[in-house]
Amino acid sequence: MLLGIVLTVFGSVFVGTKVSNASWTPGLALDLEGGTQLILTPVSSAGTPTSEDINQAISVIRQRVDASGVSEAEISRQGQRNIVVSLPGTPSQETLDLVRKSSQMDFRPVLAVDVGSPAPEPTATPTDSPTDTPTEEATPEPSASASATADGSVAGTVPGATTPTPEPSPSASSGAQSPSDAAYYLTPEVQQQFEDLDCSAEGALAGGEPGAADKAFVTCDTDGVYKYALGPIEIPGTQIDSATSGLQVLPNGGVGTEWVVNIKFTNAGTTTFAKTTERLLAQQPPQNQFAMVLDGLVISAPQVNTVIPNGQAEISGDFTQATAATLAQQLNFGSLPLTFQVESEQRVSATLGSEQLQAGLVAGLIGLVLVVIYSFLQYRALAILTVGSLVVAGVLTYGVIALLSWTQGYRLSLPGVAGLIIAIGITADSFIVYFERIRDELRDGRTLPAAVERGWDRARRTILASDAVNLLAAVVLYALSVGGVRGFAFTLGLTTVIDVIVVFLFTHPMMEIIARTRFWGGGHPLSGLDPRRLGAPERTRYVGRGKVVTGPRSTAGPEDAVEDEPVTDRKVPTPVGTGGMTIAERRAAERAAARRADAPTDAPQTTEGND
């Protein structure tokens, strides 16, 4: 059973190393490996960010970090409102700045669209792709009107892809007629920039740069499939009141089968959006599209099919429930201009990390050795079982951590190491509880197998109760904690569970086995389970060959009866049978006790008398 667990754990890690990127050494956290950790709190001037906003913020940051080419970055949420960004090694200044940049959303008119990167094979023209890119329809409410095609199909329908015809008009210098004035905004530089943009290049999808509000802006969509040349900001994200996703509401009030995203604008947004839609409607494709730019990347670019005067727009297309919900979340997120406040920034040099790890391991080793020495002093040969159990627990813990480090991306931190070391003591505790219970039973005069059985019965309850308390503490700590506390709580909880497994599946079965051996079962003085040393009552017993021996020791036997060497003639030390002292023996014992009471004793005496 235990072997099965161990084999499963290590087997899966082994398979992991073969087929995946699992490693035999557990991953180390930043404080041990070196690297940079930022703890950010998204702050908004307009209201408190909701839980969803923070998840969105995390995906925005993830997009930035992943696109900037940092490998193995970890972005996770911590507690209610913190975002932890861990970057291994020494990331560049630009990366760090990028992570901390505030995020915003804007609506800009589309001036030109093209395929995101120079297609390697000419057959992969956008015309083939509309199936997997959503065709969005912007139908204003309540009166349905018109269809809109989003990025995908738009680019496909536009012949020659590079539609923007930069007609250098003489009026360019005199100012823009509208934000869609391609002639004004698509200056040769912008045009050049647009043509040079390669969305598959490293860092192109990092986003973070919202672009100047009153200038043209060239960017990619989040997948890097298309690139856009956009006009100036027309509607800032703050003018979105809310966005929801749901099934389309048909003109007759029924519910359709298509997933749509509904946007509601604020008062200011309503006016601007009405004007924008009015103007865009008159434009030629692709200039009748407007792009929703989140964090410098286009998340959606629907085409306008009608003027929307009431500030309630509906985006339809090939949405699934999930994609519609995502877009709605992104829009909601965009309505809150978030800045990321740096709560803590920590840069750990790799040398300091390894120094700490080394010291931690040395401390653990010292602790382990001390525990082993103490066990041998207290439990003699029985300590072998303690050591064996600790080894099993250690091996199992190592395997589980390696496994979790592969499957869950768990990283061992310094508090985690501390938790592991402290766990040595707590794990050994449960063996002590067990052994002491067995000894108690031996003192009551039971034979070893019987003592093991009864002792286990009682120790089991105690071990389970106290481990439950420990686990409870670990779970509460883990669930409510931030930062290093988590790593500590995790290892503490893990080792508690492993402790239970080891005690039940290794220590106890082994105890039962060794109880049958002659060395332990026979109560050898060095076995740690010698009933005589434990003061078990000696009784008259049959020792074979017709001989009956009455042990001179009893519960009130002569003092100093605890000698390591067994009294000769005691071939079967396990007490069997029943029988008490004779009267003479009892009197002798009383005299001995009286003598002892008179003599000064070294140990603190019983507190008899008045209490």
Place this chain on the structure above:
Amino acid sequence: MAAGFAQWGNDLYTGRRSYDIVGRRRLWFTISAVLVVLSGILLVKPGLNPGIEFRGGSEFVVSGITDRSQQLAIDTVQSIAPDEAPKVSDLGANSLRIQTSELDRAESEEVAAALADAFQVAPNQVTTQFIGPTWGADVSQKAITGIVVFLLFVTVVMTLYFRNWRFALAALIALFHDLLITVGVYAAVGWEVTPSTVIGFLTILGYSIYDTVVVFDKVRENTADVLDQSRHTYAERANLAVNQTLVRSINTSVVALLPVGAILFVGAFVLGAGTLRDISLALFVGMLVGTFSSIFLATPLEVWLREREPKVAAHTAKVLRARRSSGEEGAPVLAHAATVGATVPGSHQGTAAQPRRRRTKR
């Protein structure tokens, strides 16, 4: 030594040797009260020394240096930020930790570079850390929530497990006692309170309860049928339980303290200030106090609470009355308690246990 200890353990188990722990509860309560009050004073007077995580600020650690001149570090920082008063401390054998108030990004980059330069190490040997002032507050708020939730859970679990709320209450009082004294000791030592320290404090919660559960389990076992007999009072049975678990308590505590002590030693003397040292001091003190309280505070408290229960009070009175009337007035009460729970067949229980002949006057 081990032989003596084992013998002592045997005597405690059989009751041949017994410490009247429950009976002297006034003494233990006084000791605990004094310690708690002392901790309270320590918390106010020197107070806890909040670490940078709770103050906010910037921290630099220069590692791998040969010259550990603190003045050099101070001068270097002040050459960039003139009105800073950096706190410099040793960290391990070859590292220095420099803490300043909040520096902005550019400044802290500059300071890091200057420090690397001044101590002649590579720039990547300098660890920088910036912590906003609200970070620590966030941690402490989480910790307090954690404590409250944990206490609620523990109260429920213990009440269910022991089927009596008095166990839970006694354990909780012992827990607060442990926590307060640990925090007090931390204030007295004057080490900085970091999130690691808070971790340590929180772990004590679990450990203190764990320790108490082990003792209470035996108390419950010994007193399970206390009302069905008339030889021992509840207090005597509970006292026997504490004595019987004494060896176990000592062993478990020593074994738990050894690794923590190892971390504390390595942390305090080799590494200097840092996660390991902060966690281990809190744990070391907490475990020590936790062992004390599980033996000397929790059980006497539980007995004290129990004796207020009418049934138990009546039983105690009955036992004592019976003992007096059987002509053993002034006899050592503990001599009665000093027997192992299971009576050994054949051993003498005293004349009181003998069947009495009814004397009839004729």
